[in-house]
Amino acid sequence: MDITDFYETFFEEAEELLGDMERLLLELDVDEPDPEQLNAIFRAAHSIKGGAGTFGFLVLQETTHILENLLDHTRRGELTLRRDIVDTFLEAKDMLHDQLNAYRNSVEPDPEAFERICQTLKQLALDELGESVDGATPGAQPAAFDPEPVPEPLVEEPAETALSADTDTPDTGANTLCVALLGVSDKDRELLVEELQQLGSVLKQGGDVQRYEVILETGVSSDDIEAVMCFIVEPEQLEVRAAPGSAAPAVGQNDAVSDASPTAASESASEEPAQPPAVVESPARVDKAKPKAANAPAQTQGGKSKGGESSLRVPVDKVDQIINLVGELIITQSMLDQTASGFDGVTHSSLHNGLNLLQRNARDLQEAVMSIRMMPMDYVFSRFPRLVRDLAAKLDKDVELVTEGKSTELDKSLIERIIDPLTHLVRNSLDHGIESPDAREAVGKPRSGRLTLSAQHQGGNILIEVIDDGAGLNRKKLLAKAEANGLAVSENMSDDDVWQLIFAPGFSTAEQVSDVSGRGVGMDVVKRNIQAMGGHVEILSREGQGTTTRIVLPLTLAILDGMSIKVGEEMFILPLGAVLESLQPTRDDLYSMAGDDQLLKVRDEYLPVIALHQALDVQGARTEITESIVVIVQGEGRRYALVVDDLVGQQQVVVKNLETNYRKVAGISAATILGDGSVALILDIADLHRLSRRKSSRQSQLSPNKPAQEVLPS
Amino acid sequence: MTAVSQANAQVQQANSTTLDAHSREFLVFSLGSEEYAVDILKVQEIRGYENVTRIANAPDFIKGVTNLRGVIVPIVDLRIKFHLDKVEYGGQTVVIVVNVGERIVGIVVDGVSDVMTLSPDQVKPAPEFGVTLSSDYLSGLGSLDDRMLVIVDIDKLLTSEEMALVEHSAS
Incomplete structure (x- = not known):
């Protein structure tokens, strides 16, 4: 397993968390903030920080760390929210997003911007909290803002700010934790134990697949361990508690992240035996020590991971492939239908029944697949x-x-x-x-x-x-x-x-x-x-x-309700949405204008007449308009009468792009494949109107006796 | 003495292998009585000419589009493009499906004869005089005994503006 494999997951999760954070910040009632929302915002920041630390995104981690501290003060009511403070938080969120994008593109984020946002946040902390920050975490901020990892661990752990210092009982010694893995496969278990060994020294391990217990002596807090583990297993599969007889006190914590498991906290880095030298602040250092660990977002147990169980992340091209295949299936099905329609209904009744069933199933399948692509x-x-x-x-x-x-x-x-x-x-x-x-x-x-x-x-x-x-x-x-x-x-x-x-x-x-x-x-x-x-x-x-x-x-571009029409020997598809009505015109309803142009009177409205065979140069079409059928269509607000030879029927067609291998064709929006395997073109109603205008104006320009028609920009 | 001849043999061998490395395989097709060749690596498949849906207001050498296993592919008749006298569609008429960049295009030809390997010294530069077929679209002339193969740079030809197959920003 390579840690970089998880980058993408982290980026996606972090992006979602930032989105959540923004939404919550915007929803926040400044005068009377909902503690739940504040907690949720805090959790989002905390999760991003954890993940960033794990993957060594130092700048991102630093920034979230500062933000997280402020948010922590906020949720504990020590910092009174104002509109401009929320604005600052939003700005910080934007900065985080920029940093995330920078990492995503494998570049270091802009150090100046980083410096700026740190200063802004620091200033905010100073202005708003002043004494209280200093009181709670003396000298905390400067150390926390140092983006460079400092090799030697500090004895004093000033950066460990309000997050844990206030809520957890400080403990100078390492804890003994009992980590229980529930229903974890052997392979994953090995990995996990390996992880745990990196975090501290494993004193004892044993158990079976249902419950495997590892007794760990570590300086890492239990929720950090959970963060590491949750990257490999589900939160439900994990149980972290203080080992029996451990010196570590179980502390009731108001940190919503670890409400399920009492935190045996130990924040003092210097005491940590197995700790590789790392960054200064202890949360960061802890995370850094986990080589392939902590997808911190998994920590937000209450909210997101529950939803995650019932949904899948699937690349869009996979879905598109299914949609394409279903489209092919539909074409094959209508091909079969066409063939079978020549068979005698009585002797082949079971074949016909089967085909009907196939048709229904294929349509249901198509609908179901299409709904995958639908998003609110x-x-x-x-x-x-x-x-x-x-x-x-x-x-x-x-x-x-x-x-x-x-x-x-x-x-x-x-x-x-x-x-x-x-x-x-x-x-x-x-x-x-x-x-x-x-x-x-x-x-x-x-x-x-x-x-x-x-x-x-x-x-x-x-x-x-x-x-x-x-x-x-x-x-x-x-x-x-x-x-x-x-x-x-x-x-x-x-x-x-x-x-x-x-x-x-x-x-x-x-x-x-x-x-x-x-x-x-x-x-x-x-x-x-x-x-x-x-x-x-x-x-x-x-x-x-x-x-x-x-x-x-x-609603979708992939499927279209169409009406198939025939002109000469050629078949075309009209988008059903554009069709208003169809009728057979009589001589009395036709009026000519300026010689060539024809108008059709339909219920007190005069509509321009466009003959499809003229616009698209179809040979062998009926030229006598009263023998043809007129379809009244509407596109881009324009209505006109389209002259065709025959209406063939209504059908759903799978839209195939013409431009993939060819180019845009005037008057045509796309193509589709008919039941017999041949290609039919789908008409673009608005563009057909323009095409016809262009053609007729060209013709009138060719004949010198007539004044050239003015061509309006379409 | 033996050492020298050995070295010579080695050089010759090396030469012939480098020659081999530079030789390319071509699919030879006929348009009327003329023989043309395309890089075999561009060819996806060869199929019969059938079921082409006409596209309105397109140049006459664009026969239309066809369904190639669910993909809409334009079909170009090179015989019309090259102003050949006889353009017939029969059992021998085939479509060579080529990959040009990201696109798939079918070209109608009178027949496909064989696949040939040409070494670089068999490929002569194309003369600069083509009117119908600009020498820009040729990668050379292949000479094989007394046959002359016109080697077409199918990428350049099919994406050129005059083929009107690809949307050009100017249009």
């Missing part, structure tokens, strides 16, 4: 409280963040890609949308603005909304700005069209460019990103009342 929106939303808090402070605004529909699930690949656009929208709302408290008061709104993030399912789509109760978009300003930017606008544009202007590249109405937003890059990127995910953005805004930005996304 909470994953995205949970990062916003911090962002909003920081931004609001920076902008001197008062903002209350409300999140709705946190449990709404979305495909993982989409959830990761939605973060950036959503962050941008939230920034925009805070910067441009919500007014300053004074301005709000002046127009009779509450001083505190409200920003709502919501997610909900609607059919096969998910709606994600960013709602603010700010000033709303200013139509006049937008139009003026658009004109200044040389965009084609007119006073008569509908509100919706005006709102869409903000998605134009290089467009910003912020009067002043701030470092929050207003550089005019972004909204176009937001729109592009969301379109790349197969979704679209809508804006609803009312002046003085606020703006709602609505993102509509498909």
Whole structure:
């Protein structure tokens, strides 16, 4: 076993712990902090420190150590929380995150930043605690902040601060501990005993698989031993207590980490016989002495490890592989279906029954596999409280963040890609949308603005909304700005069209460019990103009342409900979500415009007609529109009538990317494999509209008698 | 005397092994009456021409896409690309599936003849005059007795802008 094998685990766990820490810090009620939350924050810091020490991430360990001390004072009520103290803690958390990332990339963290955060925290300790710190741990801080390991162990153990010094009875001698391993396999046991030998001297060992006891003489505290062991075994498999007849007093501890096992504490490093020379502070030194040990996060028994038992960490590509295979299975199944449909139903009834069963099972399997990839929106939303808090402070605004529909699930690949656009929208709302408290008061709104993030399912789509109760978009300003930017606008544009202007590249109405937003890059990127995910953005805004930005996304990109259509001899798939209705047009409903363009009147609405065989150059299609079928489709807010030869049927198709081996094709979003093994292309409704426009404008440009059509930027 | 001849033999042996180390194997295929070769390490498999789904508004030499065990693979007809007179699809028509970078592409050819080993001295530099087939896409001309093999740099050819197989940032 190599210690580096565990780095990744530690990084992941530490990252989660930092996430927890941030969440808890943000939830914390500054005036009346919940002791449970404080304990949880403390535990997170403590666990990270333990792990960092084990793996020799000194800077990370130092920083957490200082933070942990402060947190310890906080949870014991010696340090009164204030908003700015929480801010400092958050800042420290960010720093920890940076350090973690540095280690993850195998580089040493920025020493200056480290120095800075240490100073900040130290200053905080000095300012807030002053006497009390000195009283509890005389001269503690300076030694603790020394990032370099000092070779000789100190006789005085000043760094052993409030964490244990106050709670554990100091003991100058080594303890005798009885470590019992419950149901540990022989192989693991050997490893564990080896570990224990590194921590102290093993006096006696024996037992069987069910219960193996090791009597250990050590200077290490029991929860540190647990930390070491928990990396290899489950906490439940471990029992650490003072050995009978041991000199060590069992101390009732308020440290929630080790509430199950009375801590026989011994903090004095100098007394430790088997201790290799290591870092100064004893918790650190203890951890360092464990070569392949202590995944400290395992210590948080109450919270996380319980959840860990019922979930697995699986690399995404493994899941994707299963999804691909299931997709293949579905294709094979429909192939069989097609073959069997030629057989006589009576003589082959058992075959047909079997196939029906197969079909049902395959669909269930597919659904179950797809659900693995689904993640709750909470994953995205949970990062916003911090962002909003920081931004609001920076902008001197008062903002209350409300999140709705946190449990709404979305495909993982989409959830990761939605973060950036959503962050941008939230920034925009805070910067441009919500007014300053004074301005709000002046127009009779509450001083505190409200920003709502919501997610909900609607059919096969998910709606994600960013709602603010700010000033709303200013139509006049937008139009003026658009004109200044040389965009084609007119006073008569509908509100919706005006709102869409903000998605134009290089467009910003912020009067002043701030470092929050207003550089005019972004909204176009937001729109592009969301379109790349197969979704679209809508804006609803009312002046003085606020703006709602609505993102509509498909639930998943891997499977699509499609309608297969035929043109000539070719088969295409229409996304069912885009299909509104289909009908057979009559001559009376067709109107021509400017010669070539045709319009179809459907219930008092005139829709442009696009013939699929023209847009995609299909040979042998029906050219007489009244003999064809028209499908009314909607994409990116545009509606039009698509002329096809036949509707074949509805089916779920597995989406295959065309760009993997080929390139983006105009009018086509992806491909799929049909039951007979052939490839069918999936139509991109919005892009097909653009393609058709391009084609017709090219044609009209070719014929010199007609004036060239104006091509609007799409 | 013996020592010298021994040394010579050793040198020759060394030479021939280095030659061997530099020789490469090529898959030889025919387009009409012309013979072409591609590095065998680029070839994934050879299969029949069937079931190709046409892609609209693509150049004529891109026949479309096909399903290669669940993977969507574009099919290019090099005969059309190289302006050959006769383009027929029959039992002999095969598709060579090649790996180009991270991509898989199928190329339609009139037939696959054999696999040949060419040593470096059998590979002559390509003349700089190709119009249809720019010499940029050739890694040389192989001469074997009285046969001439056009050795195609399949990576360069298939990822080139004129093949329109790969999205280029300019487009």
